[in-house]
Amino acid sequence: MRSHASVFIGQFLFATVCLGVGPVFLLLGAAAWQGGEDWGPAVTVAGAAVTAMIPVVAVRATRQIHCRITRRDRLKDTGYGPYADDTFVMRAPSSAPGPASARLARADVLAASLVRYNPDGEATFTTHYGDYAPDEFTPVIRMTLRVRMTDSGEVPREEADFEVTDEWRVPSLCLSAVTAGRLAVLVDPARPEGRVAVMWPRSTLLAGTRTCRIVDLEGRVTDVTRRTGRQLAQMRISRDVGGVALTGDTIDLRRLAPDTAARYSALADLARTRPEDRAPVTEPGEEARLLVDELPGERGGFGQVGRGWSRRGGQLARGRFLEMRGRTTFQDHGPVLDTVVRVRPVDGTGPFDAARRLTVPMNYLAVLNHTRDVILRVTPNGRAYDIDWSRTNLLAGVTTATVITPDGHAIALPRRSDALWPLMNLLAYHAVSNPSPVLDLRGRRARPVAAEVLDVLRSRGLTPGHRPA
Known part of the structure; x- marks a missing residue:
């Protein structure tokens, strides 16, 4: 991971090359000004x-x-009130509404x-205008789907489930x-071929990546994240009425039309009489669809450590994404x-939220259903936090880690x-x-910490020959 200073020096040199005519004009104009030339002052000012x-260009x-997150990024108001720690709001590219005769399943x-x-x-x-998901920046994924028609709630029971294999463009924000x-x-x-269209923002709701809460007419809040049956029913209501807006991660029935609110309330009553278990974080067979090794982004590792940073008191801190907007x-x-990150300082002070525009690696976006945690390197003075994508990706499960013991055994x-x-x-x-994600305790630099590393692993039941679940 390049330091902030090295990035600035590189950008300063690049800006100097690109704008090198400025110093030349400055010297030329100053010389002409001293020589009494009329054009000297104008060239000097330019x-x-x-x-x-x-x-200025180098800093930007x-x-x-x-x-890097600094004090200037601290957020006083998210626009939706205070977010809970388990909140995650996503503003993803919208999908085409599809024909009226199509069935949501x-x-x-x-x-x-x-x-x-x-x-x-x-x-x-690269910036595009008027297109949130240009084709060249949208990966094409080949998927085999089992479409579940028998529990769609609005079709005859005799219409069977079916499987389909095709290629779809998947917006990066929706890879999870x-x-x-x-x-x-x-x-x-009406279309025997290519009849399945994926609704990507709604898929992130169904997957549990985006959190979803309902405020009923009495002001009570219910978390419906990963309640897939109820969410499908809510999506059908939204499709019927032309859309129901999520305020942050919440649908407030008190702000809806009376007939729409009544339909949502009927769903809530049904859920109380027939409670629904939460769906798993991921369906069985994840390894057959885990794309992190095929997607671009920084690979996970235990992380680089600068000796000066460590000796001056640099530390690692954890944060959590609360919001991402395309x-x-x-x-x-x-x-x-555009992201909102909740940072937890290591000095014991309370967490704070920061709004920061970031390039988020695609391989990290693919596992957002599992975690929204992020690791930050704290500067020795504690005033700035640098997002460490290598460590973040290892912690998020983009890459698997292995420890090689001093006697040569591998612990996965x-x-x-x-x-x-x-x-x-x-x-x-x-x-x-x-x-790298492989920590070899036989190396010269790692040998002094080998005993402590093995103690950490043993305390968690990780020994040579252990097979990851």
Whole structure:
């Protein structure tokens, strides 16, 4: 992970090359001014203005590239009131409404694989106007779906479930719905071929990536996240009335039309008489549809540690994404999103929310149904927090971790193991840099911490020969 200073120096040199005419004009104008030339003052002012732009451009470019959260990013008002810790709001690209005759149903993802993703922007930022999901930045995924018609609630029972295999463009923000294995689809009975269209924002609701709460007419709040039967019924009501807005992650029945609120209230009454269990975080067979190895983004690792940063008191902290909003700017390895992050300082002070525009790796977006946690490197003075995507991706399960013991045995850690966080802190405290997901305790730098690492693993039941669940 490049430091903030190295990124700034690189951008400053780049800006100097691009705007190098400014210093030249400044020197030329100053010389002409001293020589009494009439055009000297004008050229001097122009050169000074262009030269002053060099640090400004460098600072802006560094802020765009480097994921640093500072005091200026602290959020006083999210616009929707205070968010709970388990809230996650997503503003994803909308899907086409589909024909009126189409039926809304649930589809289970049996298998998925990446077909193509080949933008031409390299590492630059590319902005599109009027299109939230341009084709070149939208991966094409081949999926096998089992469409569940028999429990769709609005079709004859004799209409059978069926399987379909096809290619779909999946907006990056919605990749976690594929990982979770639950999609909301429209089935058009008038089209025998290609009759299944995926409703991507609704799929993230059905997958449980986006949280959803209902405020009833009496003001009581009910969490319906991962209550798939109830959510499908709510989606059908929304489709019938032309859309029901989510305020943050909440639907307030007191703000709806009376007839729509009455239909939602009837669903709530039914749910109280026949409670529904929460669906799992991910449906069985996740390995057949887990795309993280095929998607771009930084690979997970235990993380790099600068000796100076560690010795001066640098630490790791944890945060959590509360909100992500799609924009029209993209990089090759992920979209640029407006995010709200809840940061938990390591000095014992209370958490704070920060609004920050970030490039979020696509492989991290694919596991948002599992976790929205993020790891931050705290500067020694405690005033700034740098998002560490390598450590974040390892903690999120994008990459699996392995520890090689001093006697050569391999200990494979389960995805999202609770041993990862203490191991990362241990290595950071002792200034042991290990950017890969394999921690080899036979190495010269890792040997001094081998005993403590093994103690952490043993305390969590991880021993040589352990097989991850």
